Amino acid sequence: MSVNSLNAIPLRFRFQTCLTLNIIDEQCIVSAVLVHDMSFIPAVLRSLCLSIMCSCLQIPQWCAEFCLSAQYQHGVVVCSQIQRRQAVDLALRVADEMDINIGHEIGYSIPLETCCSNDTILRFCTDDVLLREMMSDPMLEHYGVVVIDQAHERTVSTDVLLGLLREVLLQQPELRVVVLSAPPASDTLLTHYGNVPCLHLDAPCAGEVIHSNSSSAESFYSALRLALEVHRSREPGDVAVFLASEQEVVCACNILTKEATRMSVSLGELIAVPLCPGHTGMCPQITESPQKRRRVFISCSQSEDLFWLVDTITFVIDTGVEKRLVYNPRVRASSEVIRPISKCQAEMRKRLTGSTGKCFCLYPEDVQLPAEIPPRILESNITSTALYLKRMETAGIGHCDFISRPDPEGLMQALEELDYLAALDNDGNLSEMGIIMSELPLDPQMAKALLASCEFDCASEMLTIAAMLTAPSCFIDPPVGMVTEVMRCHVKFQHPEGDHFTLINIYNTFKRSQKEPCDQEQWCEEYFLCCDALQTSDAIRAQLTDILKRIELPISEPAFGTKTNALNIKRALLAGYFMQIARDVDGSGNYFMLLNKHVAQVHRLSGYGAKAHKLGLPEWILFHEYNLSDNNCIRTVTQISPQAFLQMVPQYFFCNLPPSESKEILQHILDRDRTGNARTKPQPAAMETKTEEAESHDRCVVQ
Template sequence: MAGNSEILEGLEREEESDDLFEFGDDLELNQFDGLPYSSRYYRLLQERKTLPVWKYRHEFMTLLENNQILIVSGTTKTGKSTQIPQWCAEFCLSAQYQHGVVVCSQIHRRQAIDLALRVADEMDVNIGHEIGYSIPLETCCSNDTILRFCTDDVLLREMMSDPLLEHYGVVVIDQAHERTVNTDLLLGLLREVLLQRPELRVVVLSAPPASDTLLTHYGNVPCLHLDAPCAGEVIHSNSSSAESFYSALRLALEVHRSREPGDVAVFLASEQEVVCACNILTKEASRMSVSLGELTAVPLCPGHTGMCPPITESPQKSRRVFVSCSQSEDLFWLVDTITFVIDTGVEKRLVSVYNPRVRASSEVLRPISQCQAEIRKRLTGSTGKCFCLYPEDVQLPAEIPPRILESNITSTALYLKRMEMAGIGHCDFISRPDPEGLMQALEELDYLAALDNDGNLSEMGIIMSELPLDPQMAKALLASCEFDCASEMLTIAAMLTAPSCFIDPPVGMVTEVMLCHMKFQHPEGDHFTLINIYNTFKRSQKEPYFSQEQWCEEYFLCCDALQTADAIRAQLTDILKRIELPISEAAFGTKTNTLNIKRALLAGFFMQMARDVDGSGNYFMLLNKHVAQVHRLSGYGAKAHKLGLPEWVLFHEYNLSDNNCIRTVTQISAQAFLQMAPQYFFCNLPPSESKEILQHILDRDRTGNARTKPQPAAIETKTEEGESHDRCVIQ
């Protein structure tokens, strides 16, 4: 690689010249944009040199030149996430970008944006030009971008059109220790890409001990171990996980009353607890003496849009309490004022349940990993205090459990099938998915007509993979194009993909919030209610006296979530137009439109049908023979005692831990289900009274020639025995 030796030889000279530089001298030219460096560049350069990663710069560049894969192991605040991508950009520049530029994946949108802004500042270039970022629904890049930060899902989708990532010379995978599904997929697929592109370099940034697992997986590859920042005083307690939430809040308030300077970081179990804790802390702070100074609760939670305000300098005589949860440790890389850390030591994770034929999710409370615990302890530096609200001798798991072992992997299976078509037929998983879960995923894709008779992607499957939706929702959206209700289905898909627009009722206002939300309820079900909310939200844009934020506040709805849904809807609309699928005019409210929306929903979600077995809301699910209640926030849950519940419903989600509830429920007729469900799916349903009722309806319709004829889009589909049927439309 031409020029690499010159960079390596010049590193020591550069550091010597940096030390001798005085601000009165002529400014050097920036190698990336050809302009003179600003004085700020040199100030930031002195800060960069104090980072633990800096002393490994020469060693890193040598290893990068001589190895295809390089692992860098270090905790938060070592500087690896800001410095290493810059050094990779220098490496690509030395080769005149003949092998490509640099991309750095992150697991959080917020992290990708913040790192891009910081690195652009340190490199003294413009954001959106030499340095850029790409996150879902937002891109800030140009043809001149030589270092791009993006979320791991964005990079995966880019591989669909560029499977060998030929645009890049170096791929940096950050936060590999978090073991997200997308990051694990990237790490597995890149092994195959490296075989076909020997000039490509892959740098994996991780935290110990997860880096040891990666080293074992990749074999004889170099691993650069960075010195960890010193931890301060660590104090353990014997609190149980049941009382750790309030213990953490009491401790945060006691720290504030002690008047010891410094900000506080509190780690709770879930995003819901973060929201609740911020409300409590804000309320308690208003009651405190003014002499203690201002106490500000700052939610730092990646999963919720709009929950992460910009991190700025803390005002004098003010203390910030950063309230966070799992997967948020790396968001603290820019906060240098943390003196106290309060760690509850537990997290809530939503996991998929893979008992035979049970497709459900459950929220599990469990201890954090040693990896997370160590990162949190080192956020305070050597002079701070970390209060661990769990016993010192508690046994924490060494690493964060891989998400791919706990998630519904139907989307993953669809993506891998698409990559097979692109020539990347092997994914070298660090942790292989459960075989039963993989078989269920392929079975579901088969039911959705995403696979052909040979197990490859069908034409329908190819189009489904183009949509950034789960396969069931993608199939429902494509079906809506045939049923002339694409406009309404776009809204449903966007609302269910975005974070929930419903705000949890504040204490004492449950009834008032419920009454507000009931104004939007639609008699046909919750999917139709979501359309009502979105349409009313859009009309509020034209309201001369209220902003959208005021309108949402009045109706206890989340404005950020609705704005995200609006952006997702626009993105999905663009995709449908790009692949030249028809988008009908909105006709919401008509009888025909209502029927067509239900047909489109059934095309994707026929596996999620349930029947009220006793008229009291005990819904028996056809696929897994479990019984569940309608969630209390459902429109049917609110009016159950007044109007009664429908016998047959389609539901979007089944959660075991949430009081064994089905959520987002819409009334469906048995005849519509029989029309839309594939015959081979219906035949494979386990025996039950509900199936017998459906079979009776089917037999009666056949003998009476009263069954609804298939729509024109219907084609024949297979059964297990190979017979042909015409019952399933939109195949």
């Protein structure tokens, strides 16, 4: 059946009207991949296999109508999305089509924002929100139908959901699960879940497809030149350009915006619109009428589904490559890999133009594309996933039937890291510390640091650090020709103790100096900071504060700026990030990392990078992030002392460190402290900091 015939089914109806049209058989429910029966789907659709763009609107409505017909005996409907922006937009669109107010019968839940009520019967949410909801309701007893959309993207959260739901269905057979996917990923799902009903919706035929022989190295500028040529041709219609990464999207928007100012006014206005997960503010250019203007939507991987709002695409320019971060458990770092997109992605992009448009594929026609999008769970750090699954075992779900099982080496590294963080007991089960860590929507290392801060009386400051590092970066990439000016603005916030303290300075100044939203935006523009990122940090900090209060952990009064507070912040950071310590081996900024024996440099945007030539670099540092592909740099760096590290590091982790000169230095300090404490003379006032470290040794029970 074609999309047009599917669209002929009326959408603007309330639930009661839908029932009178007999679109639902109240006895059963569909499962595109998982459950039991399809008899409630209109008979004209039953011969057809999985999802297209419009199904994310219609199928959740059909499911809600089924639940209504059963008078919600088994619960309501939830539909998961991989992107928060799409969850909101789908909820708004469905509420509009059904002529009801958002937040009542139709609602949404995304991180840091909920628009629902007790009357909500169809809720759109992100997959990570649904996962966290399962921690308190592992059997999803509140729901009659669970819809998993965009399953073909194979994100970590989606794969975990699909694995857990199969176990839930064994214990909760009345639950209905609908999985929406694009082929050929649907074949993988069907193979994994066995003989289950399958609904196939035919997508529109692709228009003219034109391949080129340009190499991937040339595809970025080739795509931009082609977009400008399309505009000069005066042929009507908008353009969709698919690049390798979000960084390229931002760069391309800047280039096209600049080029558009040089073009003849007679060609009409050219507007570059970023459309990717990190830049989906749904600005007016996306939905407004394109009269006397041409929009060039610039996007990247995982963004094909974002085009469901745009029906004016006539030209698609596809570079055919994507840039993805792939995690290496051996060195505990990610690296950027550029590789071809999948056939699944290529087909979805070709069909965006409809049957009358043109798709320019900037790769040869005979190039071999992988059949499916690689599962993220095979390429990501799964320490947070392992902690979550341990929590679900505690909640009563002892098995997750993965479609693609995680790499054994990555899983062992994740469990080892949880053990180092004291999240597991001697039997490998979740410890009391691990249960509390799983309550926090943070990576395990940051969760451990935040919990330790409650002991060291610096929770207020650590809440700020956790929020700033969890939210997108507040630093804006310097515009061309303004690097010096931007660095001059940022240096005003730099703290001598390190980048973690600099983040506290930025947040405190943001909160203290600005009272109105308009003032906040103006202040951020003045200092080249991202207002949205800082507002997100503020919301995350409020959420984390509420969680600490709920689990009755103490939150100290702010004491930022004192020596004792600075020492305690470093102790708290070391409680979580003792695995990320490095030493300057030659005094020139070549930092040797104790855990993996790699050498890296401090990122140029670090406070230490800016003052390296004036004050010199610290010998020992703690870092938040190491990326092999980012010029082999370490980011967010704070100076520490080896004594503080030895105080906080678990003994068995220190023993497992690979041999090195740095480890020998630490062992020497440790041996000297063990044998020399009894003969140590009284320390002068200048050594007060070291005395505080020694006196507080017995307090370090967070391990």
